[in-house]
Amino acid sequence: MSELLSLPLPATADTLRLRETVADWRSQGLKIAFVPTMGALHQGHLSLISKAQKVADRVVVSIFVNPAQFAPGEDFDAYPRTLSTDAQYLAEANCDLLYAPRASDMYPQGFSARLILEGPASGLESDFRPHFFGGVAIVVAKFFNRVQPDIALFGEKDYQQLLVIRQMVTDLDLPIQIVAGETLRGADGLALSSRNAYLSESDRGIAASLNHILTGFATDLSRGFDWETAQGKALAKAANAFDRVDYIEARCANTLAHLPGGPARQPTRVLAAVWLGDTRLIDNVAVSLPGADFDQLAP
Ligand code: PAF
Numbered sequence: 050m051s052e053l054l055s056l057p058l059p060a061t062a063d064t065l066r067l068r069e070t071v072a073d074w075r076s077q078g079l080k081i082a083f084v085p086t087m088g089a090l091h092q093g094h095l096s097l098i099s100k101a102q103k104v105a106d107r108v109v110v111s112i113f114v115n116p117a118q119f120a121p122g123e124d125f126d127a128y129p130r131t132l133s134t135d136a137q138y139l140a141e142a143n144c145d146l147l148y149a150p151r152a153s154d155m156y157p158q159g160f161s162a163r164l165i166l167e168g169p170a171s172g173l174e175s176d177f178r179p180h181f182f183g184g185v186a187i188v189v190a191k192f193f194n195r196v197q198p199d200i201a202l203f204g205e206k207d208y209q210q211l212l213v214i215r216q217m218v219t220d221l222d223l224p225i226q227i228v229a230g231e232t233l234r235g236a237d238g239l240a241l242s243s244r245n246a247y248l249s250e251s252d253r254g255i256a257a258s259l260n261h262i263l264t265g266f267a268t269d270l271s272r273g274f275d276w277e278t279a280q281g282k283a284l285a286k287a288a289n290a291f292d293r294v295d296y297i298e299a300r301c302a303n304t305l306a307h308l309p310g311g312p313a314r315q316p317t318r319v320l321a322a323v324w325l326g327d328t329r330l331i332d333n334v335a336v337s338l339p340g341a342d343f344d345q346l347a348p
Contacts, residue, residue: 064195067148071109071197079106082228083198085189088112088149089129089243090138097202097230098142104228109196110139112149117156118184124327129246148196155191162187169212169305173320174331177295182213189214193223201225206232206240208320208333212305232332234260240332247328255290256330259323262286262297263334266319270299270336275311287323295322295329302335313338 062070074081082105084097094110101108112135119125132149139147163183170182193201203211215227233241238260239253248256262283269279276299287294299308302316317336322329 062146062148064148064150064154067109067146067195070146074107075197080200081105081196081198082108082200082202083192083196084108084110084202085192086110086112087114087128087243088135089131089246090135091233091241091243091245093204093206093230093233093241095138095142096233097204098139098144100228100230101200101202102143105198105200107145109146109148109198110144111192111196112147113152113155113188113192115155115184115188116152117187118181120178120180123178124244124247127247129243148192155188164190164217166213166217168216169209170216171305173296173298173300173305174209174322177322182210185210186213186217190217190221190223193218193225198225200228202228202230204230204232205333206242207331208318209305212303238264242330244328244330248325252325252328256325256328258290259287259321259330259332260334262290263319263321263332266297266299267317267334267336270313270317270319271338273312276308276313276317277310283319283321287321291323291325291330293324295324297321297323299336 071081082101084094084101086094098108098110112132114125114128114130116125136147164186166182166186174181203214205211211229218225218227235241235257237257239245239257240260266279266283269282270276280297280299283297284294287297299313299317299319300306301308302318308317313336317338318333319336320333322331
């Protein structure tokens with residue numbers, strides 16, 4: 050038996066036990082962090098958990114492949130489900146509580162609430178997956194109500210999702226601090242994602258080029274090139290490498306609003322979604338704008 054498999058599993062909780070456990074921790078004055086996931090855990094999730102442990106006394110992780118954020122025809126059925134391995138990883142990571150509700154518990158018969166989001170939810174992902182943020186927001190709002198965390202952690206890999214959740218928490222007056230976790234990458238630059246399991250060995254090399262294309266785009270912006278020129282160059286490279294490009298854009302890093310024409314002069318993020326066969330990849334990179342003048346586009 051591997052060392053991993055011999056570890057005791059973290060307590061798994063049904064909703065009543067979750068509420069009782071969290072209430073007990075709260076009565077002891079403990080700070081609670083929450084990391085929502087859809088499972089198929091990788092180092093990116095584990096780094097969020099490790100960050101959560103640094104800022105809170107107890108960490109709750111949820112695993113739930115949320116049907117509300119998949120449209121018909123998307124990969125809901127194919128999405129990797131690895132609950133027992135995930136539980137072992139969580140044991141190794143000293144996670145305090147694993148909450149993995151059933152779909153019928155989250156969305157019982159007659160469930161009819163919907164959340165409509167604008168601001169950072171507008172455009173980008175929403176142009177191609179219009180159902181997505183409504184589905185994410187409703188499940189995250191339900192988890193927030195059930196877990197009642199002080200802090201919740203979301204990865205920057207899903208940058209638009211992070212901003213949407215931040216805005217939702219502000220708009221709904223939820224007393225929860227949203228903390229971002231850095232994107233973890235393989236040595237080739239590919240952002241860690243549960244969906245990387247869909248990629249063949251040869252696809253992986255192509256998938257990794259997305260990060261290089263975005264890094265080149267970000268470098269051009271930090272060198273002072275107007276974003277339309279830099280975007281055109283990035284788009285051409287992506288169109289060459291991938292089967293389809295949903296978007297490659299530079300946006301305000303704080304709001305995801307469109308940038309005015311010309312060089313980027315405010316905190317900026319470049320974001321992309323592309324397709325490799327049936328696999329959709331998303332990634333994003335921060336742009337550093339030192340204000341220096343350069344006269345050459347990055348290769
Ligand atoms: O980022 C994810 O894994 C999901 O969108 C989330 C936040 C767990 C909601 O289902």
